[in-house]
Amino acid sequence: MEGVDHLAHERNKAQFDVAVMKAVWAGSRDAYELFHRFSRLVANDPEMFIPAIKAQATEEQQKQWLPLANKMKIIGSYTQTELGHGSNVRGLETTATFDPKTDEFVLNSPTLTATKWWPGGLGKIATHALAHARLIIDDKDYGVHGFLVQLRSLDDHLTLPGITIGDIGMKYGSGAYNTMDNGSLIFDHVRIPRNQMLMRLSQVTREGKYVPSNVPRQLSYGTMVYVRQKIVFDASIALSRAVCISTRYSAVRRQFGSHNGSPETQVIDYKTQQARLFPLLASAYAIRFVSEWLNSFYKDLLQRLEAKDFSTLPEAHACTAGLKSITTSVAADGIEECRKLCGGHGYLTSSGLPELSAVYIPACTYEGDNVVMLLQVARYLMKTISQLKSGNKPVGTTAYLGRAEQLMQYHSDVLRAEDWLKPNVVVEAFEARAARMSMACAQNLSKFNNPEDGFQELSADLVEAATAHCQLIIVSKFIEKLQQDIPGKGVKEQLGVLRSIYALFLLHKHIGDFLSTDCITPKQGYLANEQLRSLYSQVRPNAIALVDAFNYTDHFLSSVLGRYDGNVYPKLYEEAWKDPLNDTSIPDGFHEYVQPMLKQPLHHGRL
Numbered sequence: 001m002e003g004v005d006h007l008a009h010e011r012n013k014a015q016f017d018v019a020v021m022k023a024v025w026a027g028s029r030d031a032y033e034l035f036h037r038f039s040r041l042v043a044n045d046p047e048m049f050i051p052a053i054k055a056q057a058t059e060e061q062q063k064q065w066l067p068l069a070n071k072m073k074i075i076g077s078y079t080q081t082e083l084g085h086g087s088n089v090r091g092l093e094t095t096a097t098f099d100p101k102t103d104e105f106v107l108n109s110p111t112l113t114a115t116k117w118w119p120g121g122l123g124k125i126a127t128h129a130l131a132h133a134r135l136i137i138d139d140k141d142y143g144v145h146g147f148l149v150q151l152r153s154l155d156d157h158l159t160l161p162g163i164t165i166g167d168i169g170m171k172y173g174s175g176a177y178n179t180m181d182n183g184s185l186i187f188d189h190v191r192i193p194r195n196q197m198l199m200r201l202s203q204v205t206r207e208g209k210y211v212p213s214n215v216p217r218q219l220s221y222g223t224m225v226y227v228r229q230k231i232v233f234d235a236s237i238a239l240s241r242a243v244c245i246s247t248r249y250s251a252v253r254r255q256f257g258s259h260n261g262s263p264e265t266q267v268i269d270y271k272t273q274q275a276r277l278f279p280l281l282a283s284a285y286a287i288r289f290v291s292e293w294l295n296s297f298y299k300d301l302l303q304r305l306e307a308k309d310f311s312t313l314p315e316a317h318a319c320t321a322g323l324k325s326i327t328t329s330v331a332a333d334g335i336e337e338c339r340k341l342c343g344g345h346g347y348l349t350s351s352g353l354p355e356l357s358a359v360y361i362p363a364c365t366y367e368g369d370n371v372v373m374l375l376q377v378a379r380y381l382m383k384t385i386s387q388l389k390s391g392n393k394p395v396g397t398t399a400y401l402g403r404a405e406q407l408m409q410y411h412s413d414v415l416r417a418e419d420w421l422k423p424n425v426v427v428e429a430f431e432a433r434a435a436r437m438s439m440a441c442a443q444n445l446s447k448f449n450n451p452e453d454g455f456q457e458l459s460a461d462l463v464e465a466a467t468a469h470c471q472l473i474i475v476s477k478f479i480e481k482l483q484q485d486i487p488g489k490g491v492k493e494q495l496g497v498l499r500s501i502y503a504l505f506l507l508h509k510h511i512g513d514f515l516s517t518d519c520i521t522p523k524q525g526y527l528a529n530e531q532l533r534s535l536y537s538q539v540r541p542n543a544i545a546l547v548d549a550f551n552y553t554d555h556f557l558s559s560v561l562g563r564y565d566g567n568v569y570p571k572l573y574e575e576a577w578k579d580p581l582n583d584t585s586i587p588d589g590f591h592e593y594v595q596p597m598l599k600q601p602l603h604h605g606r607l
């Protein structure tokens, strides 16, 4: 019935102050930015074009281009990936050759695989590209740099001479990413003025002299680092949306369990449903808190870069790359699990889950393929370990590697299930696991004469070590979050339950790592799982309130299953009738194609 809150009985069970939890969830961002962030998932380009100009253009170039971009007088596309290269930026083939006679660069796509391919906005709407191309001066290749290129006339939007542009076609399912004109672009000797090479980091003089960057060349990758830390925040939005839908629906859905006419059992009360759903609920909170930390870490990096302090740049790259990888994988897999948690109705478009999945899953690929990103983390870990011998004391997120010797001797002293509720017990186990996995890789790498051969041979193990490292970061930041002052009745207690669920779920899922590195005993692993079950029972009465704390409107969720009022069945039925297929009783084509078959005479009893 309209206006009735079918989940009121669930909301009344809450054991904490929901208003405070809403503020904890929103953190430093207001509701607008939460919405704005998610809506940008499919409108990605101003997302990158403008930050890239800020990161790579001189003050003078920024003065010229930023006002135009900010006021949408030009529409830019971050045009890096090509048909033949996306992950390997240094392998890009587009060229920008300096012509000293005319003081111009000539942009060209020398091969088919040099075709720019994927950039958002490029296909139909962008008027300008921030094109990444190999800088060539006097036949010398100086590597990939950024160039601002006008693609279309600002009068009639037609493509300019030498520019061939198209959309790359339909993408995955009917998902919202088909509203994004990811495009293709071929340059045929297109000339641009020299001052349209972004020259904050390195320059080309009028005489054609290359002035190399006096800062780490990787700063030219700065926009990707910026977006990767944003993507971690986006992962918390996408996952929490799916968890909100499936939690509310799990409380509405009843199946089996009726005795003598009693109501059937709410599926949220099944331990299997809890074991699948509650770790995702905990993960949404975990990702939100690590994204807050990462955002502050990134802001600190920017301040340091302003002061030419590059000390945290390698760690910032490793953290943004690794956390982007881990959190997008968890969110993408979690959205699919939430669809399954909703049974058949989860597969309906009106559940909001298929669309959410279709629009979200490329996050595991764009802004850095998730495996390639974890390999970057692995390189960073191996480098950190190789520097231990020279007395280098790791700090920050690798500080635990400075205690690697001690961690190699670690054995968990967990005796009872509740010992796993102690944050220090958990962190030690996760540090020992991560340290031992990285040290084992470093040990094995040292057996190879050619370190690069070793790295390739061991890359699967290295990815697992990088995963362990990133999961340690997320667990640690969740624990740190709860060391802050958090007011409100029961709020910290509930977050403590989620923190333990997040960590012990990971321990259970990756029990092989913990056992094979001899960090814990099988018995201690069993006790962790025992404790998980008890934790799920503690979440159960608070589950609806914990997803209410995301503060999402029904409009934002766009899900019949995730409605705040839980009034699912009437609305499911109502939605179905909105489908144009139900505008007529007899479907199009029936008379032409089906009826003739039905009318066919029977021959000897056979059609």
Ligand SMILES: CCCCCCCC(=O)SCCNC(=O)CCNC(=O)[C@H](O)C(C)(C)COP(=O)(O)OP(=O)(O)OC[C@H]1O[C@@H](n2cnc3c(N)ncnc32)[C@H](O)[C@@H]1OP(=O)(O)O
Residues within 6 Å of the ligand: 040, 041, 042, 044, 047, 048, 078, 080, 081, 086, 087, 088, 089, 090, 120, 218, 219, 221, 222, 224, 225, 227, 231, 234, 313, 314, 317, 365, 366, 367, 368, 369, 372, 376, 379, 380, 383
């Ligand atoms: C809502 C959001 C919507 C987003 C829409 C999607 C938009 C996009 O997809 S835009 C295109 C994104 N493309 C990518 O992310 C490409 C991924 N590839 C890369 O970033 C690079 O090719 C990468 C890092 C894998 C390799 O770079 P490469 O220059 O070959 O470096 P590599 O040789 O591996 O490492 C050299 C050094 O640079 C360091 N380094 C590499 N990248 C970075 C970085 N970004 N910052 C700092 N240091 C870096 C390495 O750690 C290494 O350090 P050290 O020498 O100390 O070991």
Ligand SMILES: Cc1cc2nc3c(=O)[nH]c(=O)nc-3n(C[C@H](O)[C@H](O)[C@H](O)COP(=O)(O)OP(=O)(O)OC[C@H]3O[C@@H](n4cnc5c(N)ncnc54)[C@H](O)[C@@H]3O)c2cc1C
Residues within 6 Å of the ligand: 044, 045, 078, 079, 080, 081, 084, 085, 086, 087, 088, 117, 118, 119, 120, 177, 182, 362, 365, 366, 367, 368, 369, 370, 371, 372, 375, 459
């Ligand atoms: C929806 C969407 C939007 C995008 N928007 C943009 C945009 O706006 N601008 C832009 O420039 N680009 C954009 N891209 C492109 C995107 O950045 C690239 O697709 C992404 O970086 C992955 O690169 P790739 O396609 O070359 O994958 P590949 O690297 O070819 O990956 C293929 C497989 O090879 C593996 N692999 C690759 N290298 C290694 C290695 N060294 N070791 C082990 N395994 C490896 C990968 O793990 C993966 O399994 C977008 C892509 C998508 C899907």
